[in-house]
Amino acid sequence: MSPKEFLLQECENVRATLQDVLRHDYAAGSSEEFYNEFCERLGFLESLIQPADPGDVSALGTFAEEISLLSTLVHHMERSHAGEFPWPFTEYLQSLATPLCKEHLADNEGEPIIRVYAEGGLDTYQINLENDLSVLNIGRRIFTIVFPRTLRHHVLLHAIFGHEIGHAAWTIPQHKSDLRSNVIEPLRASGPLNSTSQATHWLRDLTAPAPIAELRDQYSDEYSDIKRNQLDSWFQEFMCDLFGLVTFGGGFLAAHQTLLLALDPTGHRWGPYHPPYVCRKAMLWRACKHLGWPEFPASIRDPKMRSSIDSFLSKYSGPAPGSWEDVFTQEQVAKAVDALKALLTKAGTSCFPMPDDSALLPLVQMLNEQIPPCGSDLSGSPTPANRDVDFRHILFAGWLVADEVAAQETTAGKHGYFLELNKLCEMGLLQQRAIDLYNAAKAGEEA
């Protein structure tokens, strides 16, 4: 069988698989839009392969990549039916990410088709938006959200998606250009990561923390001799961390630290794509300072809550200014954060709103009483007045209580509380979503 014949056969195989996938029930919305889009793409791809010269290896190679991509997406669709992800969180996440990812679409393009599924591995968190480089005449782009299968109920950790929104934005040419000039350039303007040679010098600095020196001995020069691509990837990670903080607030700080230290307990490892966690933490703390987080507890009237937030923030405070890990100045980070906020606001993606007592206290109280946190009116009024609650405040409240419980549970050595807290918050998100839908419908009727 020639490569061309094989590709045509594979188009048939993908079509048969696409049809087979329809036997599943779909929790992730109707499969019709996905099915129709794929039928169109397959038909178009076949119309390109049919007349192709069997000797045109370049074109056939491109078509092979395209059919392979379609096959992967059909598999994702199949995985999606299993529904191993929290729906209410996913819907809130979509409301944050979609405006940013829609902005660049041409007027004649439909809304992206959203696919959600779960994969194995702690580092599988992803948000991907198809780019427009495909040879196929893409009608609607596929917007994919991937959760780690084992963390199905861990909504507190899902605040890490704030970082992933950054990666999705980076794939959009218009945003990429703005992000490069307004967010990354200020970070890159000076300091030890200003160039590959300075970065290599910084990594080999004898004053670097002991774990860095140990890792330097373990790693080959391939990792310690910083390359251009490596530095570019590192800056993308720094930028995405700022996305996380600006969109998810305190919940992001906690999820970021929990997941990254779980994957690298030393906090000092680096690689071709990721800078050491300690440097990311230092930058995030500078961003926190710019956003007013250190002063935030003073605005909280309830003393217990104030102390709880103080204690929470102390875990994320940065190293001494000018230390090895502190690779950016306050001015650099401030410029980057302001530019990012401006970009998000322009796109219609809401930044994390700083909560006050009235927003946070009831949520924390509900969690302490083992009640799912949401804007539910528990006063026993015959006409309940349920409040609007930003879903990110539910996550932040969850992390505050997780910290308090962890402090109490340390000696008992229990860890089950964290899953229970996550499930309470997951339930709270579901209930809040119901409140939101009802209130929106009511407001529509009144209008």
Next chain:
Amino acid sequence: MSALVKGSILKAMADRQLVVSPIICGSQLGASSIDLRLGNVFLMVRARGLSDVDPGRFAHPDNTAGDHALQQARRQKHERYEAPFRQKFLLHPGMLALVPTLEWIKLPANLQGTVTARSSWAREGLSIATASLIHPGYKGVVTLELANLGQIPLSLYPGLRIAQIAFQTLTEPAAEKDMGSRFDMAFEPVEGNVAHGDEAFLPKKK
């Protein structure tokens, strides 16, 4: 023992003894009951290649990860389906599905709850089966055992009001040691243990 009227229910809620959260709108409050809404998880009982209900498997469980047969039997009989709001779930005639309520319930030691179907849904053939008694001290979602006794499928959507809960005071508060069950702090339906307490009547594992 007496049933609570609306005013007493609201007072118990105001005193934070009783929690039903959230009550989305005032019309959920009846003269002596509160309407409960459908949650978004459906545990459907499905006849599959390896699914059955055999109390013998549960009677003498070996709770190690290696107990493949028991774990498989537990998982095989149900299919879990999670739906967002406004997504339809069809309950076919003769089908049994376990679903949670949207509401989180907390009962004090001196109250018990009784869950029944809303009459408008019962008239369409929806039966909310057996485990209608909610014990004092319970906290969690309520699992509803839905069956369609009619002849045509019923379209159900998360958030719909399909059940109601009434409350009764007890002659005295339940003793601490008698409260609590394996279903406490339930976030979604789980299977029961049909062998619990009856192990003596079931064959021992070889």
